Amino acid sequence: MTTFVPPAxxxxxxxxxxxxxxxxxxxxxxLARAAGLSRAHFSREFRAAFGESPxxxxxxxxxxxxAALLRNTDRSVADVCFSVGLQSVGSFTTSxxxxxxxTPTAYRSAFPPAAAGAMxxxxxxxxxxxxxxxxxxxxxxx
Numbered sequence: 001m002t003t004f005v006p007p008a009x010x011x012x013x014x015x016x017x018x019x020x021x022x023x024x025x026x027x028x029x030x031l032a033r034a035a036g037l038s039r040a041h042f043s044r045e046f047r048a049a050f051g052e053s054p055x056x057x058x059x060x061x062x063x064x065x066x067a068a069l070l071r072n073t074d075r076s077v078a079d080v081c082f083s084v085g086l087q088s089v090g091s092f093t094t095s096x097x098x099x100x101x102x103t104p105t106a107y108r109s110a111f112p113p114a115a116a117g118a119m120x121x122x123x124x125x126x127x128x129x130x131x132x133x134x135x136x137x138x139x140x141x142x
Contacts, residue, residue: 010035011049014042015057022061023085028054062086063099070108074115077104 014035018026031054032042046054062084069080081092081104096104 008045008049010037011042011046014046014054015050018054018058018061022058022065023083025085025087026058028058031058059095060099063096066092066096066104067100067107070104071111072114074113077108080104 014031017034018031028043029039031046032039035042035045037045043054046057050057052060066080066084069075069083070077073080075083077093078089081089084092086092086095093103096107100107102110
């Protein structure tokens with residue numbers, strides 16, 4: 001029987017950095033520095049603790065955020081690419097297709113346009129659904 005051993009705090013610091021700042025130009029060296037380890041040692045420890053390489057983890061965070069932006073906004077594919085911290089639309093498209101099985105454009109087309117999901121806040125709907133303030137609905141007329 002194996003027991004769960006939580007990852008070391010220094011590895012969690014690096015993982016938290018990737019989660020919080022995926023949209024910046026981060027690389028494995030930045031994550032290793034956050035953990036206070038050499039790149040090679042950090043990569044080995046990270047893979048042992050989390051089951052994937054630091055680069056793969058960071059790329060997965062970026063792809064997840066890109067997918068959410070493609071589903072929920074009308075931003076261009078290039079804008080989504082740069083918004084998640086990637087520098088090349090071509091490599092973004094390749095990575096996205098490897099992750100989701102379709103190109104970013106095809107992925108987006110499988111969902112309704114973002115404008116269709118725009119919600120009107122209830123307070124605004126109530127305000128515009130009310131009769132004008134000067135109306136008393138005939139209650140005050142004698």
